[in-house]
Amino acid sequence: MKKLLSGNEAVARGAYESSVSVASAYPGTPSTEILETIASEYPDIYAEWSPNEKVAFEVGVGCSFAGGRALVAMKHVGVNVAADPLFTLSYTGVKGGFVLISADDPGMHSSQNEQDNRNYAKFAKIPMLEPSDSQEAKDFILQAFRMSEQFDTPVMVRVTTRISHSKSLVELKDKDEIDEPAGFIKDVRKFVMIPAHGRLRHKIVEERLEALKAYSDECPLQQMEMSDTAVGVITSGISYQYAKEVLPKASILKLAMTNPLPEKLIRDFASKVRKLYVVEELDPFMEEQIRGMGIDVQGIGKRLGELSPDVLVEFFSDKVDGVVRLDSKAVTETPLPGRPPAMCAGCPHRSVFHILKKKKLTVTGDIGCYTLSVLPPLEALDTCVCMGASIGNAMGVEKATGKADNLVAVIGDSTFIHSGITGLLNMVYNKSKGTVIILDNDTTAMTGRQDHPATGRTLMGEETKRVNFLDLARALGVEYVTEVDPYDLDALDKAIEEAVNLDRLALIVTNRPCLLLRRDREVHKVEVDADACIGCHLCLRFGCPAISTVSPDDKTVQIDQTLCSGCMVCVDICRSDAIKEVTEA
Amino acid sequence: MSKITNIILTGVGGQGILMASEIISEAAAQMGYDVKKSEIHGMSQRGGSVNSHVRFGEKVYSPLVVKGDCDLLLAFEKLEALRMADFVKEGGSIVVNDQQIIPTTVISGAATYPDVTDEILKANVKSLTFVYALKIAKEAGNPRTANTVLLGAASKRLNIPLEIWEEAIAKRVPERAIAVNLKSFHMGLQIA
Numbered sequence: 001m002k003k004l005l006s007g008n009e010a011v012a013r014g015a016y017e018s019s020v021s022v023a024s025a026y027p028g029t030p031s032t033e034i035l036e037t038i039a040s041e042y043p044d045i046y047a048e049w050s051p052n053e054k055v056a057f058e059v060g061v062g063c064s065f066a067g068g069r070a071l072v073a074m075k076h077v078g079v080n081v082a083a084d085p086l087f088t089l090s091y092t093g094v095k096g097g098f099v100l101i102s103a104d105d106p107g108m109h110s111s112q113n114e115q116d117n118r119n120y121a122k123f124a125k126i127p128m129l130e131p132s133d134s135q136e137a138k139d140f141i142l143q144a145f146r147m148s149e150q151f152d153t154p155v156m157v158r159v160t161t162r163i164s165h166s167k168s169l170v171e172l173k174d175k176d177e178i179d180e181p182a183g184f185i186k187d188v189r190k191f192v193m194i195p196a197h198g199r200l201r202h203k204i205v206e207e208r209l210e211a212l213k214a215y216s217d218e219c220p221l222q223q224m225e226m227s228d229t230a231v232g233v234i235t236s237g238i239s240y241q242y243a244k245e246v247l248p249k250a251s252i253l254k255l256a257m258t259n260p261l262p263e264k265l266i267r268d269f270a271s272k273v274r275k276l277y278v279v280e281e282l283d284p285f286m287e288e289q290i291r292g293m294g295i296d297v298q299g300i301g302k303r304l305g306e307l308s309p310d311v312l313v314e315f316f317s318d319k320v321d322g323v324v325r326l327d328s329k330a331v332t333e334t335p336l337p338g339r340p341p342a343m344c345a346g347c348p349h350r351s352v353f354h355i356l357k358k359k360k361l362t363v364t365g366d367i368g369c370y371t372l373s374v375l376p377p378l379e380a381l382d383t384c385v386c387m388g389a390s391i392g393n394a395m396g397v398e399k400a401t402g403k404a405d406n407l408v409a410v411i412g413d414s415t416f417i418h419s420g421i422t423g424l425l426n427m428v429y430n431k432s433k434g435t436v437i438i439l440d441n442d443t444t445a446m447t448g449r450q451d452h453p454a455t456g457r458t459l460m461g462e463e464t465k466r467v468n469f470l471d472l473a474r475a476l477g478v479e480y481v482t483e484v485d486p487y488d489l490d491a492l493d494k495a496i497e498e499a500v501n502l503d504r505l506a507l508i509v510t511n512r513p514c515l516l517l518r519r520d521r522e523v524h525k526v527e528v529d530a531d532a533c534i535g536c537h538l539c540l541r542f543g544c545p546a547i548s549t550v551s552p553d554d555k556t557v558q559i560d561q562t563l564c565s566g567c568m569v570c571v572d573i574c575r576s577d578a579i580k581e582v583t584e585a
Numbered sequence: 586m587s588k589i590t591n592i593i594l595t596g597v598g599g600q601g602i603l604m605a606s607e608i609i610s611e612a613a614a615q616m617g618y619d620v621k622k623s624e625i626h627g628m629s630q631r632g633g634s635v636n637s638h639v640r641f642g643e644k645v646y647s648p649l650v651v652k653g654d655c656d657l658l659l660a661f662e663k664l665e666a667l668r669m670a671d672f673v674k675e676g677g678s679i680v681v682n683d684q685q686i687i688p689t690t691v692i693s694g695a696a697t698y699p700d701v702t703d704e705i706l707k708a709n710v711k712s713l714t715f716v717y718a719l720k721i722a723k724e725a726g727n728p729r730t731a732n733t734v735l736l737g738a739a740s741k742r743l744n745i746p747l748e749i750w751e752e753a754i755a756k757r758v759p760e761r762a763i764a765v766n767l768k769s770f771h772m773g774l775q776i777a
């Protein structure tokens with residue numbers, strides 16, 4: 001029986017079929033559903049949300065050292081955070097199999113960059129598999145674990161958004177029965193990477209790479225699909241599907257294992273076709289290496305954004321017979337208004353940015369739903385670099401300018417736990433006078449509401465200790481800490497005013513849960529009194545999706561009751577008392 | 586590419602687009618077809634544009650539909666219908682929910698909402714159907730089933746028998762909502 005699974009669900013199933021002992025991750029699009037599925041469908045596996053990707057990776061390393069199979073999943077930029085243990089795990093090797101899932105996001109649908117993590121596999125000298133659909137996303141996991149144990153190496157499985165979030169049919173299998181983890185067995189020359197041991201292991205890493213090169217040529221997952229020999233294409237992952245779609249007659253070398261590349265196989269394929277292309281997304285990862293082998297090959301040249309069948313049609317239409325650009329005329333000449341994502345109606349973050357904007361403060365920002373406050377009409381965010389960066393960025397601005405009274409760092413609760421704590425500690429240590437606002441909405445909202453150490457619940461649904469941000473900040477040495485309800489505009493305004501003008505470090509925690517959590521919320525109904533509305537449109541500048549004008553030329557505003565969450569903040573924003581609470585009779 | 590049925594569902598995050606594409610995929614799989622569907626999660630859910638591509642047939646490679654090759658565009662919102670209309674092939678179909686959701690760019694005054702109905706009538710397609718899905722869903726008993734009303738209307742353009750649709754709906758929607766969704770589906774079917 002075949003089942004429709006997303007790539008992420010298939011990876012989770014692969015973890016189950018591989019008898020994984022420990023699965024760990026920090027949520028990040030497009031990887032999040034891997035751990036969610038493991039936790040909900042396969043309770044035999046210990047699964048956890050770790051505070052960040054580095055910790056998740058290290059938990060996996062411990063599991064592997066104790067002889068258990070470990071699966072660690074993260075988005076592409078998460079691998080940057082986990083890179084430190086990754087590079088040294090390459091040296092120590094494994095006991096139980098270790099598989100790293102890197103979910104890349106070409107096109108940056110939900111990311112701050114579109115780095116190509118295939119480079120990490122080459123850089124860390126570890127093998128890499130690239131599935132091209134959900135079936136392979138499942139099957140390659142077991143292959144990766146076996147390869148990891150056979151070659152004593154971590155293995156990277158690289159997926160992309162179009163693998164993770166596409167569904168296709170998958171044939172399920174039973175569990176691969178393996179021995180129970182042997183437990184931790186002392187082996188200092190393997191597990192303790194002091195320089196003397198590291199030098200020994202580095203030699204092993206280089207020898208392993210040679211063995212893996214030979215294996216890559218023999219690996220049964222590599223597929224040569226010979227057809228018309230006029231055109232040959234070397235490809236991998238989702239790019240394979242696009243190539244098959246657009247070039248149905250071409251011969252294709254579909255590589256499942258893309259690090260190290262199978263040189264003999266590539267030479268053999270190249271000798272059989274008249275014109276050789278590489279179809280790959282983002283960096284010329286294979287193209288450059290194949291050219292380095294002295295083989296004449298042409299890449300598709302596109303380095304920006306996501307690959308698609310449309311891109312390939314465009315590229316091949318003047319090169320390969322039969323590739324025809326379809327006639328698709330624009331239906332309208334009218335410029336269409338964009339529809340960017342926005343913070344929800346009633347989002348507790350909105351009022352914070354409304355006030356920061358009003359006060360004309362410089363706001364160093366971070367990663368989360370609140371990053372959307374950069375967009376009109378709020379336009380209140382000034383930086384966004386990576387997880388946790390807001391705090392360090394604010395510190396640097398303060399030290400460069402000698403001023404902290406015009407500056408605020410904002411960071412979400414989950415992001416603060418991920419990598420903001422050390423930044424705040426740095427502010428204490430290096431005597432900052434700045435202000436940090438933790439936008440605590442009690443969840444990791446942007447990725448779909450996952451728990452973290454300050455929510456009181458684990459991924460596996462157990463109650464647990466809950467970090468209190470005020471206590472934590474005090475323990476770090478922050479002397480001025482305060483908590484405020486972001487729906488209370490006056491209190492929020494005062495708290496921010498006081499904090500930025502204070503001649504010492506201040507921390508504000510805003511404490512409304514994400515309204516998508518729907519926990520015991522009071523619901524109010526508000527309406528616009530059309531007679532009282534003077535058409536000043538101050539409320540429209542608040543940027544709530546539930547408030548709009550009736551028609552574009554209209555002065556009077558209306559509230560969309562299907563969108564309104566009843567937060568009542570707009571009642572305080574309106575200066576003419578035109579927005580009023582309606583009490584149901 | 587001719588033997589593959591290409592569908593794009595488009596609309597605004599929160600309208601139940603992914604559930605609808607899930608039901609189509611499930612129904613196609615029940616028919617014994619190879620199926621692929623692809624969409625973007627994450628950022629786009631926050632009230633942004635959402636597209637879901639569904640392709641089924643004997644053997645499907647790409648999960649994405651090529652521009653100009655879409656057989657059926659099922660649009661949950663009028664502006665989004667217009668945005669994706671050039672994906673539809675000549676001889677294809679468009680089913681549009683007669684609903685306007687004002688994007689933040691229009692609310693803030695940076696842009697104006699165009700006269701979508703006039704513009705979309707220019708599309709060179711075989712059939713164009715407007716559906717008052719929200720109104721019909723309310724009549725059926727739950728405004729949140731507007732997506733199933735649209736699915737019912739769109740199902741006329743796909744060669745899948747009614748019992749397969751019913752089975753797929755029953756399999757995918759929460760148990761307590763099966764009856765109202767089936768009702769909405771049938772009401773959608775009536776108007777197409």
